[in-house]
Amino acid sequence: MHCWIDGQEATAVNLQNRGLAYGDGLFETIAVRGGKPSLLTRHLDRLALGCQRLAIDVDLLLVRNELLQFAQLLGEGVAKLILTRGDSQRGYASAPGAQARRILQGSPLPVYPAQHAELGVRLFPCQTRLAEQPLLAGLKHLNRLEQVLARAEWQDSAYAEGLMRDSQGRVIEGVYSNLFLVRGKVLLTADLSRCGVAGVMRGALLEQAPLSGVVVEVRDLTLEDLQQADEVFVCNSVYGIWPVREFAALNWPAGPLTLKLQAVARTLLDT
Template identity: 45%
Template sequence: MTTRLSVDFRDVGVIFAADRGFNYGDGLFETLRVVGGTAPLWARHAARLDTGCERLRMPTPDLAAVHAEVLRLCAGLDDAVVRITYTRGVGERGYALPSVQRPTLVIAASPLALETGASRDGIAVRLCDTRLAIQPALAGLKHLNRLEQVLARAEWSDPAVAEGLLCDMEGHLVCATAANLFAVLDGELTTPPVDRCGVAGVARAEILSSTPVTVSRMSPAQVLGADEVFLTSAVRGILPVRAFGVRTWQPGPITRALQAHWAGLGLPLPYRAKDSDR
């Protein structure tokens, strides 16, 4: 089945070449999962989009209408991935904000099929050479400029490596190219802060609200010494890390408990967990 598209609530797939999202990356996006006609993490996506609009000085869209459009496009799909792209719209030439903002809303929905092995057995990750620039004004936002992630993902083509970990300019680990990072360090579940760079993921927010987590800067060496490591993604869920550098792991009890929590939200795992996994 092809991707279903709407632009400004109309079933078209065209935007103007003068759109600031196209020209400057001036906008935000959300990527969410819809299961059986329900978006379980919608409230978190909506809150992040609202906060992002405020920080970028953009008018917030009608979030109820956006939600309804997401569900309309996903009608008949058992499991879907949706991207909401929200730009400042067409404006005058130059970086100055348009005198009147007319944002553009693009929603794309596609069927989703998750890989079974990633959630069950874990994934291999590598350390990227590309580093994230420190920019607190944009930190945490899911803004449209993803060139750092594009360059990082271009560093490898080995299909055995599923993700790359990114450091900031000072060598602190921040996240993966398309996920947030968690590690169990000295018995404490820990995740890096995203106050200077990186994205404040909605899956990360769900974990922070559901279990005790220490937010602390961490190094690659600390992760290599961790008891458990996993990544979080609103679409892919809780992904155990089974290999990083010379270190290997089996999915641990904290990872499995959080996978069970994730499934309890209405976001099913792509495999049925055994009792020993829980």
Template identity: 60%
Template sequence: MNLIWLDGRLSEGIAANDRGLAYGDGLFETIRVSDGQPRLFERHLQRLAEGCRRLQIPCDMAGLRYEVQVFASTLGEGVCKLILTRGSGLRGYAPPQPCQPRRLLIGSAVPLYSADRARTGICLFPCITRLAEQPLLAGLKHLNRLEQVLARAEWQDSVHAEGLMRDTSGRIVEAVFSNIFLVRSGRLFTPELARCGVAGVMRAEIIERAREAKIPVDIRDISFSELLQADEVFLCNSQYGVWPVKAMQEHTWPVGPLTFELQGLLSDLMGIT
């Protein structure tokens, strides 16, 4: 296994009674590390803090920030997966009072994706698994991810790089491990994520940089037919950046100029890959 720190010390395992295992009672972040630096770090910490607030998990964010920085400089190049759980508990759902959250940092190599994906686009698999609508958990990167596991198990081929996920009402939400954007008449559109979905850090970065570049961004519900009618479609996450979507089954989209413009706007982040 790779480099693992548990609460700041080298470790290989986690307590059997941890509530992260028992209930998925915790949060995670998958942070790209380059040149010993955690990338998009403020956004990762911000989302984690928001998750802690909503799940009422106490967290020393200053201590965690320092620990991830030291871990990243040890790792050098790769991916740092940070898992924060509510810690050990007795039997029963009631959160222990007081609770002692547990921090797990797992380092691994940068995933190898073909550069073609970013240039010529990817094929999207239309997942049958729908996302349940739970506003209390929407937007968070929490440890309850069985829907993503089921969705990702729907295809085994290497033709499809990602899978489209809709909510139980049929709206477009995201992809299994990415967020989704549409382009229409020079504007960007991305789902609101108020009922389900993960509010990705790269999504937030794209929204901000697009607006700085005077590209309008609308954050709202998106229907399946709007997806099909889009001029361009692309996916994003903090590891690979931006992938144009060229096809989903028989439907195709052009890999277009606004997607490439955004890749350009993010190139400082993606220089290494």
């Protein structure tokens, strides 16, 4: 596995790194194909938003250039970009003038069963709830313990993903994906202003769907909305779109709008 820290080959971080101590940082998981990072601009735009929200000072042009070089080296795979506030002594206060640390890790593209995309997946009903914190909502920050706990709830390979709700029971997302519902000709996805990750593929689909005449609504979703859905799918920036065929006692087909957007997602991953 390739690994760079601050643009140099390395295999270890300083024990005083705030990402290690406090989860003080952000990350992006980026598919690399043909030596090029997919959806690069969208990933960097989200990273820039996170840096602004967390007040992390970093040269984003340098980050971009390093990522492009790293992708060429990797060729095919997944580049995980981790950005931390840097190193500091013990205590929550960051050291004045601390330099942000840039970590790049490369790994092979995951191999998923073809039926996930063709026939759809089953969702596990996770009991772990997402806490509400508007200051962090939407960001892909390093504090992922809720997802770690949720993913530990099932070992059965029959489930490819889990469904997560917030503390009020609202339907939010998958453990590592965003969730969409189709009702009639309307595409629905959860409001992420309280919690959840604003996925790069989610954002791209919200822009692309209306170009095909699809009405899009971003709002609070409930289990009742799931029951009334005609189609359901999950998405992320590595695999694109998987139809959801089953959740608890509910079943859905891999419907026409899901399949149409699945083709859109494939094209997006090649850009």
